[in-house]
Amino acid sequence: MKLKVEENNYEINIGQNIDQELKDYLSKNKNRKIALISxxxxxxxxxxxxxxxxxxxxxxxxxxxxxEKSKSMKTYSEILEFLSENDYSRGDVILAFGGGITGDLAGFVASTYLRGINFIAVPTTLLSMIDSSVGGKNGINFNGLKNQVGTFYFPEYVHIDYSFLDTLKKRDLNNGLAEMFKYSVLKDKNLFEILKNNEKLDYEYLIHRSLEIKIEFVKDDIRDKSIRQHLNLGHTIGHGIEGLSKYEINHGEAVGIGLIYVSRAAYKLGIASEPFYKDLIEEFKKYNLPTEYDFKTDEILEIMKHDKKIKDNKINLIIPTEIGNTISKTLSFNELKNIIELGKEI
Amino acid sequence: MKLKVEENNYEINIGQNIDQELKDYLSKNKNRKIALISxxxxxxxxxxxxxxxxxxxxxxxxxxxxxEKSKSMKTYSEILEFLSENDYSRGDVILAFGGGITGDLAGFVASTYLRGINFIAVPTTLLSMIDSSVGGKNGINFNGLKNQVGTFYFPEYVHIDYSFLDTLKKRDLNNGLAEMFKYSVLKDKNLFEILKNNEKLDYEYLIHRSLEIKIEFVKDDIRDKSIRQHLNLGHTIGHGIEGLSKYEINHGEAVGIGLIYVSRAAYKLGIASEPFYKDLIEEFKKYNLPTEYDFKTDEILEIMKHDKKIKDNKINLIIPTEIGNTISKTLSFNELKNIIELGKEI
Incomplete structure (x- = not known):
C-alpha cells in the first residue's frame, strides 16, 4: 500500500515482508553509498x-x-564524524533503521551533514511507523530537554514493513497504540471503534489510516505554526511526564496519560462529556497502558516553559471535546496550571 | 536602499549610519527577547x-x-546552551552581529534551536555584507573541513550598515573586494570597470549590485543543485588554498587566487583570452590581493574530495570564458588535476 506525500515529495510504502521492494528502490541509484544508522x-x-x-x-x-541517552549531541557528532571519515558526499544516502530515536538522530544528521544529504527512513517500531518517520521533524535532546535541537527535513522514501513489529515487546507495541488513540480522538471516531473492538489488529489499515490523519495536519503547516499543533494533543503534559520520569515512562505512554488528563480537565470545564474520558481510561487499561502519573504541578510547569511553541509567554494547549474533535486554546502559565490541576483525579 | 527577496521572504536594508532603522525594525516586535551573538x-x-x-x-x-577556530561544534553547542539556559523560545530572535564566521555560526544555531528560531543578520565586514549574510547558507567547520555541517536557513531581515566598514583593516576590506571581482566576472562587465577605475569606492552601489547578482543565482536554486553553483567560481580551488594555508589566506583572498588559476587554465584550454586573466592579476595587485599560492596539486585534491557538491565521484568546476560569462564543467578528479596544473604559472 503506497501513500504519496505530494507536498513534500516523498513516498511511503506500507507492507509486510517487503525487503525486495526496499532493494528495488535502492537499485534505482546503484552508485550511491549507503550509510546504515541503527x-x-x-x-x-x-x-x-x-x-x-x-x-x-x-x-x-x-x-x-x-x-534515549543516545539522542545526544555526542552521538550526533559521532555520526557526522563517521560520514566525514568515510568520505560521504551529498549524492550518497543515509538509511535510518530503527525506532524514533534512530530516525530523529539520523534525520538531524541527514539535514545538516554537507547542508543536507539524501535520507531514507525504515521505522521498526509501531510508534515510529505511525508518527516520527513521517512529517519531517527530527532532533536530539539537549540540556536535559527533549528535542531542543533539530530541523524540519523530509526523507525521500519511507519504508514501513510491519513484519518488524514481530520482535517488538508488548509494551513497545502498546506505546504505539497510545499514539494511535490520539489520532482517533483528533479526527476519527471509526478508528476509535476499531481500536476498541478489534481482537486482532490489522496493522496495514491502522498504520495507513494514522499516517493519513498525520499528513492532513502537516501538509499545510510544516513548520508547526498553526493547524499542525493539533497533533500535539496529549503532548504538552505528556512531554512533561516523560521528562519527570526520566524516560521511564515512554513517549506513547506519556502522551496517553497527557490525553487522559486533558480530557478529564475538558469534562470538568464543561466542554466534554464524562463518558468520553472514562471511555479512554477503560480502553487504555485493556492495552495495559498507564492512565496516571504522580507529579507536582509546579515541577511539570518548569519543563513546559521550554515547550517549542511558546510565544509571548503563552502556550497553546490542544483540548479534545469529543472523539474526533479538538480545539486549540492559547493559555498563560497560570491558566495552564489550573487545567493541569483539573486534569488530576481527585 | 532596500532589496526585497520575495522568494525567501526577507528584506535587505543597505545604508550608512542607519542604527535607528534597526531599532525601528526591532520595535515592531517589542515582546521578543533578543540574543545578540558576536x-x-x-x-x-x-x-x-x-x-x-x-x-x-x-x-x-x-x-x-x-x-575561524570558533566556527566549531564546541562554540555551536555553547550558544545552544546559552539560549536554553536563558529560556529562549521560538518566538524570540537571534541577532548575529559580525563577519561571516558570526553569521554562519549564529545562522546554524538559529536554524536548529527548537527546530528554528527567528534570525536577523547584521554583517559588519564587506565580505559578509555581499556574500554570506544573503543566500541562506550557514555552517560550522568539522573534522578539519570547512562548512561540513550546516543548513539552508533564511534570516527575516538583513541590516547592512557600511559605516561598520570604517573599523575594518585594509586587508579585510580587500578580502571583500576579491569576492566582488568574482561577481563581476560572473555577470557584470560594468562592475568590473567600476572596480578597475574607481578611486573612491561607492559602497552603497557596490554592495547593492553584488547582492542583486547573488540573489539572481540563488533564487531558483536555493539548495545549490544547478545554477547557484556558478557562485562557486574561484571557490573550488579557493577552498583548497584556504585549508592548506590553515586559514592564513583568508576566504576572499583564496577565492581570488582560485579565480586567477581557473582563468589561466581557461586561457591555456583556449576558451578564454590571455588578456582576461592578466587583467585580473593586474587589478588584484592594485588592491594588494595575493595572486598565487604555492601548493602541491595532490594535496589540494585531497581537500577537494570533500567538496559538498561532488556526485558520483565527479565535481563541477565553474570556468570563466570572459568578463561576464562562465560555464560549468563536470569533471573527474583526473581531469580536475590537469586543470589545476594548467592553472599554475610556469
Missing part, C-alpha cells in the same frame, strides 16, 4: 536481513547504544 | 552603539573569540 540492539536482531538487502550496494554501518 | 573583538569595538540600539529591549549577549 541502534546496536535492532541491528543485532536484523543483521542478516539487512545484509541481504544491502549486499549488492556499497554500504557502511554505524550503530549506537539503544535508548 | 565575536569578542567586534562586540568590544561597537559595544556602545549596540547598547544604544538594544537598550529598549530585553536582550542577552553571547560573545566568542574571534577567528
Amino acid at each position: 541502534d546496536e540492539y535492532v541491528y543485532f536482531i536484523y543483521r542478516n536481513r539487512l545484509h541481504n538487502i544491502l549486499c549488492d550496494f556499497d554500504y557502511d554501518i554505524f550503530t549506537f547504544p539503544q535508548g | 565575536d569578542e573583538y567586534v562586540y568590544f569595538i561597537y559595544r556602545n552603539r549596540l547598547h544604544n540600539i538594544l537598550c529598549d529591549f530585553d536582550y542577552d549577549i553571547f560573545t566568542f573569540p574571534q577567528g
Whole structure:
C-alpha cells in the first residue's frame, strides 16, 4: 500500500515482508553509498536481513547504544564524524533503521551533514511507523530537554514493513497504540471503534489510516505554526511526564496519560462529556497502558516553559471535546496550571 | 536602499549610519527577547552603539573569540546552551552581529534551536555584507573541513550598515573586494570597470549590485543543485588554498587566487583570452590581493574530495570564458588535476 506525500515529495510504502521492494528502490541509484544508522540492539536482531538487502550496494554501518541517552549531541557528532571519515558526499544516502530515536538522530544528521544529504527512513517500531518517520521533524535532546535541537527535513522514501513489529515487546507495541488513540480522538471516531473492538489488529489499515490523519495536519503547516499543533494533543503534559520520569515512562505512554488528563480537565470545564474520558481510561487499561502519573504541578510547569511553541509567554494547549474533535486554546502559565490541576483525579 | 527577496521572504536594508532603522525594525516586535551573538573583538569595538540600539529591549549577549577556530561544534553547542539556559523560545530572535564566521555560526544555531528560531543578520565586514549574510547558507567547520555541517536557513531581515566598514583593516576590506571581482566576472562587465577605475569606492552601489547578482543565482536554486553553483567560481580551488594555508589566506583572498588559476587554465584550454586573466592579476595587485599560492596539486585534491557538491565521484568546476560569462564543467578528479596544473604559472 503506497501513500504519496505530494507536498513534500516523498513516498511511503506500507507492507509486510517487503525487503525486495526496499532493494528495488535502492537499485534505482546503484552508485550511491549507503550509510546504515541503527541502534546496536535492532541491528543485532536484523543483521542478516539487512545484509541481504544491502549486499549488492556499497554500504557502511554505524550503530549506537539503544535508548534515549543516545539522542545526544555526542552521538550526533559521532555520526557526522563517521560520514566525514568515510568520505560521504551529498549524492550518497543515509538509511535510518530503527525506532524514533534512530530516525530523529539520523534525520538531524541527514539535514545538516554537507547542508543536507539524501535520507531514507525504515521505522521498526509501531510508534515510529505511525508518527516520527513521517512529517519531517527530527532532533536530539539537549540540556536535559527533549528535542531542543533539530530541523524540519523530509526523507525521500519511507519504508514501513510491519513484519518488524514481530520482535517488538508488548509494551513497545502498546506505546504505539497510545499514539494511535490520539489520532482517533483528533479526527476519527471509526478508528476509535476499531481500536476498541478489534481482537486482532490489522496493522496495514491502522498504520495507513494514522499516517493519513498525520499528513492532513502537516501538509499545510510544516513548520508547526498553526493547524499542525493539533497533533500535539496529549503532548504538552505528556512531554512533561516523560521528562519527570526520566524516560521511564515512554513517549506513547506519556502522551496517553497527557490525553487522559486533558480530557478529564475538558469534562470538568464543561466542554466534554464524562463518558468520553472514562471511555479512554477503560480502553487504555485493556492495552495495559498507564492512565496516571504522580507529579507536582509546579515541577511539570518548569519543563513546559521550554515547550517549542511558546510565544509571548503563552502556550497553546490542544483540548479534545469529543472523539474526533479538538480545539486549540492559547493559555498563560497560570491558566495552564489550573487545567493541569483539573486534569488530576481527585 | 532596500532589496526585497520575495522568494525567501526577507528584506535587505543597505545604508550608512542607519542604527535607528534597526531599532525601528526591532520595535515592531517589542515582546521578543533578543540574543545578540558576536565575536569578542567586534562586540568590544561597537559595544556602545549596540547598547544604544538594544537598550529598549530585553536582550542577552553571547560573545566568542574571534577567528575561524570558533566556527566549531564546541562554540555551536555553547550558544545552544546559552539560549536554553536563558529560556529562549521560538518566538524570540537571534541577532548575529559580525563577519561571516558570526553569521554562519549564529545562522546554524538559529536554524536548529527548537527546530528554528527567528534570525536577523547584521554583517559588519564587506565580505559578509555581499556574500554570506544573503543566500541562506550557514555552517560550522568539522573534522578539519570547512562548512561540513550546516543548513539552508533564511534570516527575516538583513541590516547592512557600511559605516561598520570604517573599523575594518585594509586587508579585510580587500578580502571583500576579491569576492566582488568574482561577481563581476560572473555577470557584470560594468562592475568590473567600476572596480578597475574607481578611486573612491561607492559602497552603497557596490554592495547593492553584488547582492542583486547573488540573489539572481540563488533564487531558483536555493539548495545549490544547478545554477547557484556558478557562485562557486574561484571557490573550488579557493577552498583548497584556504585549508592548506590553515586559514592564513583568508576566504576572499583564496577565492581570488582560485579565480586567477581557473582563468589561466581557461586561457591555456583556449576558451578564454590571455588578456582576461592578466587583467585580473593586474587589478588584484592594485588592491594588494595575493595572486598565487604555492601548493602541491595532490594535496589540494585531497581537500577537494570533500567538496559538498561532488556526485558520483565527479565535481563541477565553474570556468570563466570572459568578463561576464562562465560555464560549468563536470569533471573527474583526473581531469580536475590537469586543470589545476594548467592553472599554475610556469
